[in-house]
């Protein structure tokens with residue numbers, strides 16, 4: 001049989017990014033060797049705040065064309081204490097998401113074995129969500145400006161942009177994702193009572209698109225009520241779609257309710273596959289623990305699994321996630337999860353679980 005080859009662009013970034021991405025690449029290599037059906041060719045890019053300090057730019061001029069050569073991008077985190085976060089974000093992550101038109105951000109969340117939800121009585125299986133975030137426009141389109149800077153009459157605008165094509169494509173994607181999951185249940189989140197232009201458009205388009213997905217059950221929720229429902233009735237939720245800003249906030253709440261920032265992944269997806277999609281753990285560069293060897297690599301492993309799924313390696317993706325679950329269930333956990341294992345311990349245990357599984 002023909003060996004399938006994938007080209008992965010690795011962008012570890014700052015802080016613990018390089019630590020967890022190195023761990024992820026190690027695990028991926030063991031997985032590929034074990035399966036024997038695919039190989040990953042990895043291109044390493046040192047785009048980071050370090051590079052910004054040295055050269056004035058996070059990425060080289062030809063960064064986007066380099067990335068376009070890849071089948072997927074495996075990203076760590078960016079952010080440094082001495083570089084303002086809006087410079088970092090607009091210098092690296094957002095240009096990649098926008099220029100590769102990764103308009104759908106997905107964030108699976110569930111309670112992992114060995115992990116405790118802060119919600120009383122909520123166990124593994126009670127919280128299993130997929131949040132779909134519009135990733136190309138809305139509140140983060142970068143539209144706006146400042147005038148009379150520093151003067152008493154200073155004014156700043158931050159305009160949300162909602163286009164029919166932008167909303168329709170994310171809605172179709174979200175209904176499609178909901179359809180792939182067993183419960184086929186989608187909650188459309190807006191704030192269309194207060195935001196009465198753009199988000200009323202969301203509601204209208206949701207109702208239109210729903211007609212093409214008669215097998216998907218859907219409901220609507222205002223974003224404030226949604227925070228309440230996530231805490232009070234987590235079982236009532238399955239797939240969720242929301243705007244760039246709303247889903248950004250809801251997905252951090254989701255991560256907290258699932259018990260840790262260190263385990264969850266996210267994918268920035270171009271569903272049409274014109275460009276590579278980018279996969280990253282949801283956590284940031286965590287300077288407080290950088291270099292200590294205790295960063296939780298589980299987020300990076302789950303990210304790798306999500307990336308494999310996107311590449312069509314669904315069997316390998318499942319094998320990887322079961323190996324990680326097995327290790328967590330065995331109590332081999334980093335300090336953020338209440339354990340005493342190091343990044344290297346967890347990585348070694350997952351590699352061993354992979355070698356031992358069949």
Ligand code: NAI
Nearest residue numbers: 077078079080085261262283284285286288289295296336
């Ligand atoms: P953070 O996610 O880096 O850290 C928050 C807390 O969670 C810290 O106490 C950290 O030690 C802990 N934590 C995070 N990931 C962990 C892991 N894998 N294992 C163990 N503990 C972990 O968020 P924070 O502190 O708000 O931001 C730090 C920097 O990261 C900022 O510059 C921020 O802009 C950037 N950031 C970047 C993101 C990205 O690249 N996508 C996402 C979030 C933040």
Ligand code: MG
Nearest residue numbers: 248249251252
């Ligand atoms: Mg966020």
